[in-house]
Amino acid sequence: MCLSLDTPVADFSLGDFVARYRIDSETGRVTFELLPADRVGDTVAPRKSVDTPSVHTGQSIKWPAVPARKSDSLVQVKLRGDGGGEGFGLGRTMRNGPSVASLVFERQELTTSPDGALRIETVLAGARVRAIHRLDWAPGDLAVIVSTALENTSNEPVTVEMLSSFNLNNLTPFARDDAPERLHAHRFRSCWSSEGRHDTQLLEELHLERSWAGHSQQSERFGQVGTQPVRGWFPFVGLEDREAGVFWGARLAWAGSWQMEIYRRHDEVNLSGGLADCEFGHWWKTLKAGERLETPEAHLAVATGDIDDLCHRLTSVQEKALINLPESENDLPILFNEWCSSWGNPTHDYIVETGRRLAETEVGILVIDDGWAERPGNEFQRNGDWIVNRKAFPEGLSATTAALKECGLTPGIWFEFEVCNPGSKAFDGLPDLQLHFNDAPHTVGPRRFWDMQN
Structure with a gap:
């Protein structure tokens, strides 16, 4: 009731x-x-x-x-x-x-x-x-x-x-x-x-x-x-x-x-x-x-x-x-992120060679981390425009991902889409589209954040 x-x-x-x-x-x-x-x-x-004690006031x-x-x-x-x-x-x-x-x-x-x-x-x-x-x-x-x-x-x-x-x-x-x-x-x-x-x-x-x-x-x-x-x-x-x-x-x-x-x-x-x-x-x-x-x-x-x-x-x-997961998520595949091997400097040849070695293991996903996109001065975490780094990937990412699939791996990619960093055109060129704090773009370390409601 x-x-x-x-x-x-x-x-x-x-x-x-x-x-x-x-x-x-x-x-x-x-x-x-x-x-x-x-x-x-x-x-x-x-x-x-x-229970409280008595209070004495005379x-x-x-x-x-x-x-x-x-x-x-x-x-x-x-x-x-x-x-x-x-x-x-x-x-x-x-x-x-x-x-x-x-x-x-x-x-x-x-x-x-x-x-x-x-x-x-x-x-x-x-x-x-x-x-x-x-x-x-x-x-x-x-x-x-x-x-x-x-x-x-x-x-x-x-x-x-x-x-x-x-x-x-x-x-x-x-x-x-x-x-x-x-x-x-x-x-x-x-x-x-x-x-x-x-x-x-x-x-x-x-x-x-x-x-x-x-x-x-x-x-x-x-x-x-x-x-x-x-x-x-x-x-x-x-x-x-x-x-x-x-x-x-x-x-x-x-x-x-x-x-x-x-x-x-x-x-x-x-x-x-x-x-x-x-x-x-x-x-x-x-x-x-x-x-x-x-x-x-x-x-x-x-x-x-x-x-x-x-x-x-x-x-x-x-x-x-x-419950009712898609077939691709019926199990929990092993994921390999290459960050701690290339340390932000991946290349097509390196990723493909890594994929060939992982094909002999139970790994199911290979994630390409930071460095696949152009970074002004090639400094750490200087992203925002997300243009493929053609020096490291001359044929673009499509050639690399195709080679990984031939190895039986699912390609993955690291992507901080919600931020932009100093040196990118987006950082200084699109301030009105970024989150603001106290009437100025909100800057945290090397990052500014896109206003997803804008």
Whole structure:
């Protein structure tokens, strides 16, 4: 049964786990949880308030009861014009501002396809916007796909400065209190041309203890800015309740600036993520009246076992992309890139000889790297015009690729089509077609970038 004002808690059985939605009776906020199906009975009722010592001001008085938990909305959004910084959060988080406080439950809809796949849409109405939280799952899936849409329901433009793809709430439901010394954050560090390094820290080590009075927002906001999805961190976050033996995790399907947040103010921990916000990634989007913004997808999972079990569930989402592949991709051919042999100076004769040698191996693809195109002064990475280097390939690339095919190889080519470099005619001759930053072509090292929207 779907969530409604008459049914303030709705559980959806999704294989071996459960998605739980709840309407808070005091605030009207809607929360979202994932639970292992065989552990639902182990959840405990949270404490109502935090015991605090008396405060002495000439006489002994009792400090007002401090709420132990406060519901956190399954959608986080910040609109320009909202106040900010409440709870000492300015510069650390853009969550839980006035626009979130205005979001109230409107409806929830469940649609099921003939193959059993389902979609749950939870609609929240706000002062200037409507938020649609979407969950997709199909039989056999080990994780869910979640995203958020935001509609401008006002008559004026609104500027969005933060919008979450997901917000996973009420962690951990297996502890009555703030679960001291048992919650661990899992992340993976990495950078260009590097492997990942697993990073695990107690929340106390990240200074993510609850605020004793509930006044202070604590947030570990991390991610990366730019178009390298993995630069510093993988777009992944995990939280482990070590005593309960349960892991929650999320990853983002996005190749641009992104962020994750491990957020805490009271007993419970919340995990959210999506596009890098205005503070972290200098991002905002203005929506005209009636316009709609869709976030990148997030993959969410809950697991018992260990971190590998969680990661397996999250990466299993990729397996659907392997269904109905073209015949050429039914296997994974070995690819040979000749960069580390010619070091940017390939020639027709060298490539053909390399192809003949590789024909005796199981290699299926030979990629010709930098140097096949003219480079002014033959300097490293001086491309942009992409004119075939006739000194190295006198008969053009067609003769070379034909010879490789005779060797039984599929030819490939390195091509940074999105950039141009100094010395090329494109670099100085076509500035209006390039990305701009602060009213000038955006130059990064030896590269400028084409504006693909121009």
